[in-house]
Amino acid sequence: MEIHAYEKLWLALALVLIVGFIGTITYGAAGAGIDMIDDKGGTVDPTTLDDHPKFGDPGIEKTGENQYDVYVVTRQFVFEPGTTQPIRVPEGSTVTFHVTAADVIHGFEVVGTNANTMAIPGQVAEFTVEFDEPGEYGLLCNEYCGSGHHVMEGKLVVMEQSEFDSWYEQQQQEEEN
């Protein structure tokens, strides 16, 4: 079959385009280190979350140098913590979130960022995020979860290290007492 030179050209360009698309995705995963949220967080019984060693008293805990775990329970129509108390994390830290739902499917989105997951009853969504600068982020539920879905929101505060340390110590003392 005889193929015109121009046709060969744009067929080749289309192939290069496809290879380029796949290449950027590969770069995102290998170079920029973008990860997907999967089922590595495991499962949990949503009916007995209050008795769970972590989700029973959700919040932040230090796991290493500049490394923290944050446990979040989502329920109609609050993030615990997040809504009544903001989630507080220090600047320059690596934070692993563990998010689950107590009743129905919710969403956990740090507004305007790629930190975004579904919160499914019985399933723990686990993902790690790096926080650089101090600042404030909004949290919102992006899965319709009932009549109060539109008011389900929260706040995430990235604090300066010294400020965070004193707050964290105070929290620890309150828990001990």
Add this chain to the structure above:
Amino acid sequence: MAVDSTAEGSAASPALRADGSGGVPADAATQNSSSEPPVDSIVGTADDGIVRQIDHDDFDPVGTLVLVLIYMVILLSMWVFMYFIEFLGRGLTVVG
């Protein structure tokens, strides 16, 4: 022809409606037998007076090529914007 047809049509119309055969085939048959139709009037034929004969690769659809290239440039720039600026540039990103 037009005058004949009109006259014949108006006169024959009650009969045509009755038997449903119509007068056109008879008319066409008359035409065919009387003279050959001009070649130009047959569907699928055209004036084959070739003005210029070119080879397969001599025809260059430059306009199509330009359109395809413009389309690809748009596609590429939209991809770069969407992936590198909108997605990777959004601050917090899931890294583990």
